[in-house]
Amino acid sequence: MKIGKGVEWAAHACAVLALLPQDAALSRDALAEYLGVPAPYLAKQLQALSRANIVMTQRGVAGGYRLARDAGLISLWDITAALEGTTPSFRCTEIRRNGPCGASPGECLGPCDIAAAFQHAEMAFRDALSAVPLTDIVSKATDVAFEDRKGRIRDWIEQNATGLS
Amino acid sequence: MKIGKGVEWAAHACAVLALLPQDAALSRDALAEYLGVPAPYLAKQLQALSRANIVMTQRGVAGGYRLARDAGLISLWDITAALEGTTPSFRCTEIRRNGPCGASPGECLGPCDIAAAFQHAEMAFRDALSAVPLTDIVSKATDVAFEDRKGRIRDWIEQNATGLS
DNA sequence: TAATTATGGATATAATATATCCGAATTAAA
DNA sequence: TTTAATTCGGATATATTATATCCATAATTA
Numbered sequence: 001m002k003i004g005k006g007v008e009w010a011a012h013a014c015a016v017l018a019l020l021p022q023d024a025a026l027s028r029d030a031l032a033e034y035l036g037v038p039a040p041y042l043a044k045q046l047q048a049l050s051r052a053n054i055v056m057t058q059r060g061v062a063g064g065y066r067l068a069r070d071a072g073l074i075s076l077w078d079i080t081a082a083l084e085g086t087t088p089s090f091r092c093t094e095i096r097r098n099g100p101c102g103a104s105p106g107e108c109l110g111p112c113d114i115a116a117a118f119q120h121a122e123m124a125f126r127d128a129l130s131a132v133p134l135t136d137i138v139s140k141a142t143d144v145a146f147e148d149r150k151g152r153i154r155d156w157i158e159q160n161a162t163g164l165s
Numbered sequence: 166m167k168i169g170k171g172v173e174w175a176a177h178a179c180a181v182l183a184l185l186p187q188d189a190a191l192s193r194d195a196l197a198e199y200l201g202v203p204a205p206y207l208a209k210q211l212q213a214l215s216r217a218n219i220v221m222t223q224r225g226v227a228g229g230y231r232l233a234r235d236a237g238l239i240s241l242w243d244i245t246a247a248l249e250g251t252t253p254s255f256r257c258t259e260i261r262r263n264g265p266c267g268a269s270p271g272e273c274l275g276p277c278d279i280a281a282a283f284q285h286a287e288m289a290f291r292d293a294l295s296a297v298p299l300t301d302i303v304s305k306a307t308d309v310a311f312e313d314r315k316g317r318i319r320d321w322i323e324q325n326a327t328g329l330s
Numbered sequence: 331t332a333a334t335t336a337t338g339g340a341t342a343t344a345a346t347a348t349a350t351c352c353g354a355a356t357t358a359a360a
Numbered sequence: 361t362t363t364a365a366t367t368c369g370g371a372t373a374t375a376t377t378a379t380a381t382c383c384a385t386a387a388t389t390a
Contacts, residue, residue, distance in 0.1 A: 001245075001254045003166050003283070004347065011279045012260045027366065036263025040350050047368065060357025061365045076282055080166075089166040095177045096306070098201025101318045104311065113305040114176045117241055118168070121293035128286035140278040141261070146269065153266045167346090169378065192335065205381050212337065225388025226334045
């Protein structure tokens with residue numbers, strides 16, 4: 001079981017966007033610089049976030065990305081689902097129907113018990129992530145940040161965000 | 166997030182082995198026939214189960230596979246871990262240290278908040294699977310099986326299992 | 331010794347993840 | 361209206377992993 005690194009990138013990107021003042025935005029290149037990751041690939045993750053309505057985009061001069069709604073209404077699950085999709089991680093191929101003692105259709109009205117157990121486990125995974133809004137991430141990260149770094153972050157945003165009066 | 170199909174195969178294989186009488190075993194080919202899957206590849210999954218001490222093996226004539234311990238002491242998580250390993254599905258690359266506003270070592274004493282949330286979610290996933298012993302799977306499958314199929318399964322085991330007096 | 335059976339390694343192929351680039355569309359400002 | 365900035369979607373290339381098979385070897389029993 002593996003989660004693509006796009007999820008990590010996207011989560012950090014959203015955490016940065018959550019720091020922006022109202023109506024400010026960050027370009028792809030600015031975000032990539034802040035996160036220290038290659039811009040072209042980050043763009044892919046941002047597109048996925050855009051399709052999922054987690055971030056809003058604005059093209060053209062002074063455009064960029066911003067959160068599409070309040071950071072308290074965006075969970076880590078939302079971000080994960082946007083990047084990885086929602087197809088179940090366990091793929092049941094109905095082995096129970098195979099072989100010389102395979103189950104008949106009448107015995108397969110319910111889902112396979114093994115598949116059901118995995119589905120249940122995945123729901124627990126999903127629920128745990130759904131319980132973590134972006135605001136949690138941001139506030140915890142802020143808690144442990146030293147004062148001088150908070151200042152540097154403020155300055156960098158001041159310098160790089162667009163849409164600031 | 167995806168789980169390899171080896172997990173499915175191994176789970177079904179273990180469920181069959183749980184039906185065997187004490188000291189009986191099934192060969193690789195017999196198991197593959199019962200499950201309706203290619204024998205060579207199934208052998209790989211069985212090897213993983215063997216390394217994880219979930220099944221016992223016996224080579225030579227009349228050898229084969231049997232459960233290494235009581236079915237009540239084998240969980241779906243045990244099987245999953247044997248096949249997929251236990252490395253965390255979320256791989257933290259410490260993005261927080263990157264870029265012009267990267268965190269200093271002193272600010273990274275605890276784990277990254279994002280990684281911690283995923284770790285927590287994965288624990289929930291693992292706990293859910295750990296709560297499902299093989300006996301659950303077997304009993305639920307038996308509940309919905311028609312009588313004639315139960316008989317056919319008994320007969321097939323009688324015919325194909327080794328180590329029966 | 332002969333027959334059977336799991337093991338480990340090597341290998342081949344398919345699928346997916348990772349990473350980049352480019353033209354087109356869009357937008358704000360000059 | 362032009363120009364520069366910027367995201368979007370598609371195409372592509374590469375690396376990694378999953379899937380699947382085969383074979384020589386070791387072990388075991390009759």
